[in-house]
Amino acid sequence: MTQAQMMAYLADKVGISKRQAKSTLDELNKLVTRQLKKEGSLRLAGLGVFRKQKLKARVGRNPVTGEQIKIPARTRLRFRPAQALQASDRHRGSGRPLTPATPPCVRVRTRRFEWLR
Numbered sequence: 001m002t003q004a005q006m007m008a009y010l011a012d013k014v015g016i017s018k019r020q021a022k023s024t025l026d027e028l029n030k031l032v033t034r035q036l037k038k039e040g041s042l043r044l045a046g047l048g049v050f051r052k053q054k055l056k057a058r059v060g061r062n063p064v065t066g067e068q069i070k071i072p073a074r075t076r077l078r079f080r081p082a083q084a085l086q087a088s089d090r091h092r093g094s095g096r097p098l099t100p101a102t103p104p105c106v107r108v109r110t111r112r113f114e115w116l117r
Contacts, residue, residue: 046084
């Protein structure tokens with residue numbers, strides 16, 4: 001979903017102008033950024049937790065030349081979804097867990113290969 005789509009959805013659902021929706025989304029973005037810089041994590045009920053993770057410096061390889069290179073330490077943003085969000089993704093709104101359409105595979109061994117039917 002793009003920012004323009006979010007603005008249109010928010011404006012339609014709440015009954016505000018697109019300009020006000022854009023302003024609201026911009027302020028939300030600033031709030032999330034400020035909170036992550038200040039605290040290092042942000043918990044949104046029903047959605048999940050955003051947190052900063054520090055990665056150590058390490059040695060890597062240039063895939064083209066094979067030369068060793070130093071990769072500097074950095075910070076990245078991690079997201080852990082809430083259980084309710086994970087459950088809704090697993091069920092995909094059907095109210096029941098997904099099950100395989102076919103029975104489990106049966107292993108059949110031959111002389112040279114192992115086939116799955």
